[in-house]
Structure formats: structure tokens, C-alpha cells
Amino acid sequence: MVNRVPPLLLSVLAALFLVAGCAKRETAVERGAREGVLQRGAHADVANLDPQTAVTITEIDVASALFEGLVAEDPVDLHPVPGVAERWDASPDGLNYTFHLRANARWSDGSPVTAADFVASWKRMLTPELGAENAALLYALQGGEAFNKGATSNFAEVGVRAVDARTLHVTLEHPVTYFLSLLTHPAWFPVPTATIAKNGSLTARGNRWSRPGIMVSDGPFVLKAWHANQEIRVEKSPTYWDAAHVRLNAIRFLPIDSTDSEERAFRAGQLHVTYVVPFNKTETYRREAPQFLRSDPYLNTYFLRVNTAHAGVSDAKFRQALSMAIDRTALVDNVLRSGQTVATSLTPPAMPNYTAPDVVRTDIAEAQRLLAESGFATLQPAPQLQFLFPSSENMRVIAEALQQMWRHNLGVEVTLVNQEYKVVNAERKAGHYDLLLCDWVADYLDASTFLDPWVTGSPNNHTGWSDAKYDALLFAAARNSDAAARAGQLREAETLLLAASPVIPLYYNPHTFLLRPEVKGWHPTVLDHHPYKAVWLAAPAKP
Numbered sequence: 125m126v127n128r129v130p131p132l133l134l135s136v137l138a139a140l141f142l143v144a145g146c147a148k149r150e151t152a153v154e155r156g157a158r159e160g161v162l163q164r165g166a167h168a169d170v171a172n173l174d175p176q177t178a179v180t181i182t183e184i185d186v187a188s189a190l191f192e193g194l195v196a197e198d199p200v201d202l203h204p205v206p207g208v209a210e211r212w213d214a215s216p217d218g219l220n221y222t223f224h225l226r227a228n229a230r231w232s233d234g235s236p237v238t239a240a241d242f243v244a245s246w247k248r249m250l251t252p253e254l255g256a257e258n259a260a261l262l263y264a265l266q267g268g269e270a271f272n273k274g275a276t277s278n279f280a281e282v283g284v285r286a287v288d289a290r291t292l293h294v295t296l297e298h299p300v301t302y303f304l305s306l307l308t309h310p311a312w313f314p315v316p317t318a319t320i321a322k323n324g325s326l327t328a329r330g331n332r333w334s335r336p337g338i339m340v341s342d343g344p345f346v347l348k349a350w351h352a353n354q355e356i357r358v359e360k361s362p363t364y365w366d367a368a369h370v371r372l373n374a375i376r377f378l379p380i381d382s383t384d385s386e387e388r389a390f391r392a393g394q395l396h397v398t399y400v401v402p403f404n405k406t407e408t409y410r411r412e413a414p415q416f417l418r419s420d421p422y423l424n425t426y427f428l429r430v431n432t433a434h435a436g437v438s439d440a441k442f443r444q445a446l447s448m449a450i451d452r453t454a455l456v457d458n459v460l461r462s463g464q465t466v467a468t469s470l471t472p473p474a475m476p477n478y479t480a481p482d483v484v485r486t487d488i489a490e491a492q493r494l495l496a497e498s499g500f501a502t503l504q505p506a507p508q509l510q511f512l513f514p515s516s517e518n519m520r521v522i523a524e525a526l527q528q529m530w531r532h533n534l535g536v537e538v539t540l541v542n543q544e545y546k547v548v549n550a551e552r553k554a555g556h557y558d559l560l561l562c563d564w565v566a567d568y569l570d571a572s573t574f575l576d577p578w579v580t581g582s583p584n585n586h587t588g589w590s591d592a593k594y595d596a597l598l599f600a601a602a603r604n605s606d607a608a609a610r611a612g613q614l615r616e617a618e619t620l621l622l623a624a625s626p627v628i629p630l631y632y633n634p635h636t637f638l639l640r641p642e643v644k645g646w647h648p649t650v651l652d653h654h655p656y657k658a659v660w661l662a663a664p665a666k667p
Contacts, residue, residue, distance in 0.1 A: 177255075435503070
């Protein structure tokens with residue numbers, strides 16, 4: 125016997141299925157606004173979440189949500205505000221600081237954050253075996269460079285001392301006018317050395333202490349999930365000293381290498397904020413959806429890193445020829461078209477208290493003359509130059525434009541090689557490239573942030589270039605209390621750097637990205653820092 129469904133019931137069921145099929149499914153950004161979860165497009169996947177070895181923008185961005193240093197940043201203009209330290213005193217000569225830690229500063233396991241934690245953390249950061257790329261940021265400490273470079277093994281000679289559990293005394297090598305802002309970099313954050321030691325060596329890369337379920341942190345958020353190439357999820361920390369003012373319940377960082385894929389995810393309601401916008405979509409958003417498009421001032425320069433140790437690019441005249449053969453105006457006006465401006469130096473023009481040398485230029489005739497005089501012209505057969513760049517539609521557009529300019533203006537051929545960001549970083553450190561498309565974002569508001577990476581022995585150099593006069597100028601500028609004279613020394617050093625051309629500036633880059641109107645507290649800042657404790661989500665606007 126066959127059981128038949130009454131015709132009326134069939135009609136009702138069909139109607140229900142139709143309604144269910146047509147009902148608008150809640151998007152990730154709608155759900156995020158309802159639950160207080162920010163959906164954040166990330167630059168790329170991360171290699172690690174240890175703030176002391178974080179080097180990529182995404183790693184530093186996530187670390188800044190998980191950890192907090194002595195000093196934090198005001199969300200509007202990034203001026204230093206109290207963090208773990210509720211207050212501090214400075215000596216008149218600018219060499220000594222005393223930080224007074226909060227009684228309610230806590231790690232995520234509930235234990236107090238102490239002055240001894242900072243001493244142990246900074247010792248780890250400066251220990252040579254860790255090989256921290258940003259260790260030089262701690263050279264401001266008296267004896268910090270000597271300890272990091274192995275000139276002394278006695279950390280007691282470094283200028284940091286725990287007076288008691290809540291009092292930290294710091295002595296500087298020389299006055300640093302931007303010292304408080306420098307302290308907001310993750311290189312200065314405390315790390316839970318006891319937890320690190322439980323999971324392996326304090327200085328070994330790959331220690332599992334920074335994995336979910338193990339990590340202990342002291343910032344406004346704690347690590348809940350980390351799935352490679354998928355997401356990093358952080359959630360509001362109940363032990364954070366200022367938890368009452370943290371309005372987001374969670375942040376999902378979604379690593380998306382493809383700029384096109386990230387833009388599609390934004391249109392599909394999967395992201396509240398993107399990292400960038402594809403160059404070919406900027407005009408469309410400006411014309412059709414300007415409420416989503418943001419272009420903020422940014423201390424960011426795109427440039428080429430040149431491996432001067434390789435025979436093909438070892439001649440400074442050839443490197444100068446490559447630089448002069450680049451039509452930067454055509455690049456920014458015809459290719460990028462997203463608010464970029466021609467770079468005439470490495471340091472951007474908006475840097476406070478500094479005017480960079482205006483020396484980088486396009487001169488095809490001079491480029492051809494320099495090429496003819498260079499050692500490259502005598503090499504037979506001509507070396508096949510490898511031009512490495514990160515996998516990204518935006519980066520490919522730039523690389524192809526430069527490839528064509530060199531072919532047309534110089535008759536020089538380069539082979540384009542693209543890899544994902546993690547591979548590019550590894551190849552850069554190993555020196556496995558001839559030309560490398562890079563960018564540099566200021567770590568702090570001083571021109572030295574763009575110039576220090578190129579001193580001899582810098583963990584961020586990776587060009588093989590070294591110049592004793594350049595090193596001496598940077599050394600002297602760091603110790604010069606006369607602002608005008610110091611700026612002159614920095615300008616002389618940058619002029620020398622650009623003449624040697626181990627780096628070839630291309631353009632100054634604003635931060636152009638997509639942001640939904642329901643994201644609040646996301647202020648334009650020249651470092652593109654957005655303290656997440658001050659960010660919140662409003663209800664989506666009604667259609």
C-alpha cells in the first residue's frame with residue numbers, strides 16, 4: 125500500500141521550501157556585527173605569532189591584539205598612552221626612565237605581569253641565538269647592541285632592571301626622542317618566558333608556546349584558533365586590565381594572498397575590512413561605492429631590493445641604470461591609479477622633522493650611458509636576472525610593468541618569479557634573488573626607521589651592501605641631540621644609500637582599502653595602526 129501525501133499538504137510544504145530557499149542568509153559581516161566579531165582581511169598567512177620574531181604586517185597586526193607593552197597608542201593619532209605601565213618618569217637628560225606597572229596587569233592565565241617579565245623578555249629578544257630580525261630596535265638600551273652582537277654575555281650590563289615587582293628602571297645608550305613610541309612595537313612586548321621554557325628552548329624557532337591552548341598573553345585578546353591559510357581567531361581576554369573598555373568580542377583574521385579574492389569576499393559580505401584593493405577596482409569603488417573606499421595617509425614606500433652579492437647586479441652603475449630606466453610617473457598614473465605618488469627618495473615626505481633628499485629620477489639617456497659603462501655590459505652571455513615578487517595580482521602588475529620598461533629602455537631582460545609571502549621572506553633571508561619587490565612601513569615616527577635597516581649587519585638588510593661611511597652617519601645621528609644637525613646626517617646617509625642603489629625606490633603608497641560603515645573607531649593613522657581595544661561594530665545600515 126502506498127502512503128499518499130494530501131494535495132493541500134503538498135502545497136504547504138512546497139510553499140515552505142520556496143520561502144526557505146528565498147530567505148536571505150545572514151552574511152559573516154551581519155553575524156559579526158550582531159555578535160561583536162570583526163572579520164578582518166589579512167595581508168597573508170603568518171609563520172608565527174611570537175611578537176619577538178614577528179616581521180610581516182599580519183604577524184605584527186595579530187601580535188598587537190594579543191600582547192601589550194609598557195606603552196600603548198592613542199587610537200586617533202597614536203601618541204603614547206599608558207599600557208601595562210600606568211605612568212612613567214624620565215630624567216632631564218633623557219637617559220633614564222622609570223615605569224610604574226599597574227597592579228591589575230595580568231597574563232591570560234591570571235598571573236601578574238611584573239617588571240621581571242620585561243627584563244626576561246628583553247633578554248630573550250637580545251639573545252643572539254634567537255636571531256630576532258627586530259633586535260636592533262632594542263639597541264636604544266644601554267649595552268643592548270653589545271649583548272646582541274656577543275661583545276658581552278653579561279645581561280646585567282644592559283640598561284634594564286626590575287626595582288621591584290611593579291617598578292622597571294631603563295637606562296638608554298643615548299637620548300631617543302621617540303623612545304615612548306618605540307615601546308609600542310611588538311619587539312618590546314613582554315612574553316611569558318616560563319611558558320616558553322615549558323615548551324622548549326627560549327631561543328628556538330618553532331617552539332609551540334604560541335599555539336592555541338598553550339599561548340599566554342597580556343593583551344586585550346587571547347588566541348583561540350589558528351588554522352594555516354584559513355583563519356586566526358582571537359577572543360576578548362577576561363583578564364586584561366582594561367577589559368571593561370574592549371567592545372569587540374572577537375576578531376577573525378582571514379589570510380588572503382589574492383587581492384581579487386579578498387575584494388570578492390568583501391562584496392560577498394565575508395569581510396568588514398580588507399587589507400588592500402585591487403588596482404583595477406579602485407576607480408570602480410570611487411565611482412560606484414565610495415562609502416566603502418578608504419585611502420589613508422601612510423608612511424609606506426615600495427622599492428626594489430637588489431642582491432649586490434650577485435654578479436649580475438653587483439655593479440652600482442648597473443643598479444643606477446635600472447633605477448633611472450623606470451618611468452615612475454607612468455607607473456603610478458597609468459598602472460597603479462590608486463593614489464600612489466612617485467618616490468624621489470626612500471623615506472616618505474610625510475616623515476616628521478625630516479626632509480629626504482630629492483635624488484631618485486627617471487633619465488633614460490643617462491640610464492643607457494650607465495649601462496654601457498657598467499660591468500653588466502661586459503658579461504657574456506648576459507646574466508639571466510631573477511625578479512622575485514610575492515604572489516598577488518597587484519604585485520604582478522607592478523613586476524610586469526618594470527619588466528617591460530627595462531626591456532624597452534635598456535634591452536635588459538628579467539625573469540619574473542612569484543612565490544607566496546612566506547616563501548619570499550625565506551628567499552630574501554637566504555639571498556636567493558637578484559631583484560626583489562618589497563615595501564617598508566615605518567615602525568615609528570622617525571626617519572631612522574627607513575635608514576637603519578641598511579647598516580652593516582642589520583638583520584633586515586639582505587642586500588649584501590655595506591658602507592662604513594653610511595654606518596658612521598647613522599651611528600652619529602642616533603647620538604646627536606641637535607635636531608637640525610641630526611636631520612642633516614640622516615639626509616647625507618640616505619643620499620649615499622640611493623647613489624649606491626642597493627634599494628631602488630618606486631612609489632609612496634597610501635593605504636587604500638575597503639571598510640564597511642559599521643566598523644567604528646578605525647581612524648586614519650600614518651602607521652596604519654588601529655588599537656583593537658578601541659574598535660567596535662555598529663548595527664548594519666538598513667538597505
